[in-house]
Amino acid sequence: MIGVVGVAVLAHALTACGPSLRRVHTSDQYFELCNTAHADESYSQEDRAACWRAWIKHYGSFQPPEQVEYALDRLEVLEGRTAPTPVKTPKLPQGALPGSEQNVDKPTQPSEPPMEDEAGTSACASYCHQEWRSCLARCERNATPCQAACQMTQQTCRGGCPP
Incomplete structure (x- = not known):
């Protein structure tokens, strides 16, 4: 006790x-x-x-x-004891800034993420694929940033699926 x-x-x-x-x-x-x-x-x-x-x-x-x-x-x-440290800015990929798209080849439609054959498709992967398609449907035509966000969301979703 x-x-x-x-x-x-x-x-x-x-x-x-x-x-x-x-x-x-x-x-x-x-x-x-x-x-x-x-x-x-x-x-x-x-x-x-x-x-x-x-x-x-x-x-x-x-x-x-x-x-x-x-x-x-x-x-x-x-207090002027040291000089300000420069802020490091990440280097942006080509085409990331407005007006720089003319040099980048873009597909007119985003490519479908690879799906497993029907027998090997899990419910989780199917759900992620449906969500990806739904996300793309909300993007304006050729809205590359929106499509890229949908792709990242889909990849994140698939990452949580069991193997």
């Missing part, structure tokens, strides 16, 4: 020592506020730096190290 009570007291003590869910939520909101203000030029640099300083002081002790490091980096940039 003493062992059960001891475990209960220990469990309560361990959970009581961590930050409350409310404090974590407030910290996340404050972090997002500082992040938004950091990108908004209508706030002065001093106001943005003060926001990051306050977040680090009040919430940084129980946050993931990556988040605290991010806040410290933003603060260093605002």
Whole structure:
């Protein structure tokens, strides 16, 4: 009996020592506020730096190290101690931007995803195929981004089907 009570007291003590869910939520909101203000030029640099300083002081002790490091980096940039780090933008595939489609060969109709023979078709694969066709029916004619989204959804659906 003493062992059960001891475990209960220990469990309560361990959970009581961590930050409350409310404090974590407030910290996340404050972090997002500082992040938004950091990108908004209508706030002065001093106001943005003060926001990051306050977040680090009040919430940084129980946050993931990556988040605290991010806040410290933003603060260093605002205080002029380091140059801003360039944002890495992913390289887009050819034809991804409007006006760049003329160099890309596009089929007029999307190709049907391969279906297994009727005997080997699972109910899951049939469902995914029907959903894919329904999705394509909602796309406007030659709406490549819509068709690509349907294809990705269908592939994701099929990925959940049993082999």
